[in-house]
Amino acid sequence: MSSDVVDDRLMAALHSFDGTEHAEPAGFTRPRTAAGAAAAVEDRSFSIRGAGLNYSLASAADGHHVVSTRELDCLLDYDAASGLVTAQPGLTVGALAEFCVSRGRWFPVLPGYPTITIGGCAAMDTHGKAQHGVGHFHDHVESFVLWHPDHGELTCSRAVRPELFELTLGGLGLTGLIVQLTLRTMPLAGELVRRERIAVDNLAEAADVMLQLSSSCPVVYAWNDMTSPGPSFGRGIVYAEYPEPGPPRLGQPGWGRLRGGARGRVPLPPHTRLSARAMARVRALTEARRPMEKIPVLDAAFPISGLEIYFHLFGGRGFHESQFLIPLDGLRAHVARLQREIAGSGAAVTLGSLKLFSGRSRLLRFTGDGLCVTIDAPATPSTLALFGAIDRMAADWGTAVNLAKDSRLDERSARAIFPEYEEFALRLAAHDPDRRVGSVLRERIGV
Amino acid sequence: MSDAPGRRGAVVVGASAGVGRCVAEEFARSGRDLVLAARDLPALDTLAAHLRLRWGVEVNTIAVDLTAGHAEMASVAHQCRSLLGGRLNTLVITSGLVVDDDDGFADGARVEAVLATNLTGPIVLASAVLEGMLDAGDPASVVLVSSIAARVPRGHNVAYTAAKSGLESWAASLQHALDGTSVRVSVVAPGYVDTSMADGLELRLPVAAPEDVARRIVNVADSGRRFTFVPAWWRIPVGVLSRLPWPLFRRIDF
Secondary structure: OOOOEEEOOOOOOEEOOOOOOEEOOOEEEOOOOHHHHHHHHOOOOEEEEOOOOOOOOOOOOOOOEEEEOOOOOOEEEEEOOOOEEEEOOOOEHHHHHHHHHHOOEEOOOOOOOOOOEHHHHHHHOOEOOOHHHHOEHHHHEEEEEEEEOOOEEEEEEOOOOHHHHHHHOOOOOOOOEEEEEEEEOEEOOOOEEEEEEEEEOOHHHHHHHHHHHHOOOOEEEEEEEOOOOHHHOOEEEEEEEEEEOOOOOOOOOOOOOOOOOOOOOOOOOOOOHHHHHHHHHHHHHHHHOOOEEEEEHHHHHOOOOOOOHHHHOOOOOOEEEEEEEEOOOOHHHHHHHHHHHHHHHOOOOOEEEEEEEOOOOOOOOOOOOEEEEEEEEEOOHHHHHHHHHHHHHHHHHOOOEOOOOOOOOOHHHHHHHOOOHHHHHHHHHHHOOOOOEOOHHHHHHOO | OOOOOOOOEEEEEOOOOHHHHHHHHHHHHOOOEEEEEEOOHHHHHHHHHHHHHHHOOOEEEEEOOOOOOHHHHHHHHHHHHHHHHHHEEEEEEOOOOOOOOOOOOOOHHHHHHHHHHHHHHHHHHHHHHHHHHHHHOOOEEEEEEOOHHHHOOOOOOHHHHHHHHHHHHHHHHHHHHOOOOOEEEEEEEEOOEOOOOOOOOOOOOOOEOHHHHHHHHHHHHHHOOOEEEEOHHHHHHHHHHHHOOHHHHOOOOO
């Protein structure tokens, strides 16, 4: 028996990275070609799985065959004149970034962990820390080849099949298997990053400082203590990163230890407000010791690498994350509303962070203008209540939430938040009328 | 072909998938020129192009079927020597085959395939390559990938376990026979690894990343350490299980 296709045995359940969703797949394949995927899938329904690190379960569904891109992970071509890189979907962003640095290039939109795949980035249309300046992942995709059992292999770009190009980038992995991606790289501005830290007294001040810096600083983001009460709500650190010259360095060996399914094995009690507050104080004290540092660009790009313990501390019960946009108009009132909701919910918020966003919301992508707020909390009823309130706020504001991060947003909320929800659903149905590609995420939001 | 002084070369058998792919990447990262061998030549060719592009090393590919017999293995060894010349100083065989119904009563043809892929093929191929290494007289290393299963035979993966046990026995004999020569033979026994072999399984103990296992294999190739569990903590459960009295061991289903 080939070791490529594992089938006809009792499959263990797959879980979302946050630990709150699960599915029992019908089988697994690790194809090395699109033809291999086609042969394994045959006439079955299937899901596409990269690293399995998406917080919501976008890569598995009950009774679906999982097509893993773990061995579709090669660089295919590099054009030094244009800076275009072509690679298979399972190539990790860490490997992509390393390759770029070795050629004096850079890919400007990188999620915070090196083992996330470029196929996953395309499916979720990820953003990095500099979204306000460089946009989203889709802005840096030149073209891709997409395989779907009904259509075969389709080349897509802004000029060729532009509608399918748009539907797929941020299409939650539901249009088929991307078998290769061509990405636009840019010249590397510096092999080092000078990271400066600016202490801020509250969330509104953090936003003000970030806006001031954004015109001169390519990368601005913030960590905020969402447990601090009253006028100190959201106090924290604004990070400003500037490129600096220096010797190029490869990524760390053993870079990235998080894998889908590896989190949550240790049973631990859920975080409380007390433990969340303690974590925030420890972080504040740690950060205060380093007002400025110079680090290799690869280390700066993946700040979560080395901090995996944070996710393990949620234990088997897991956590939820909500990532949403707050409009800059009326920011202080919106922040006050958020503060009231957090305080009233009793949720133990373990992480708060900010980024600046600009752009136009489209289909189900997490794009738009405003302050991108990220909140983590353990998977408890009070967290669900808080995040339900955030859904209502986003709908009131006319802003987006990030479906990649949110493993509890339902169809009703998705319809209320995304004005182009119906368009996405119709276009997806036209492309995949028999719903060959599925996921728990797809079923939950009802597209 | 570059025979530049100091350049090292490695042959990785089973390089199209799993740990073998990662071993190839680790060797390329360290600047070794490579010959990749496996049945799936298109997958090897794609990987080879990736390694050349990413690491700038010389990579050649050979199709090999470990069940094909000694003449084929001799031919593969000859091709490896031709392609790498004086740089051929490391051989890693990661190939493995597991079949679902390997419970002691599997179909004879499937048992033969399991034994050939996991035992006789690697032995015959390694012997052929070793001959050239000894003739060259330079420091060289052969690493064979076994499994924790080899130390704890049980009612599952019966032929697979027998094959890996036999492979370890052969390696131990070679270590004795080659003592005092320039060639070292090593065995690496991984536990659960995140490859297609583990897909879909409910595993009670942690699963290692194939990249981590590959790094350990490359370290062993350089150090010549005779036997290594990967991760190292597997020596504890394996040690306990292998020493359990029969009345207790027979009750365990794993």
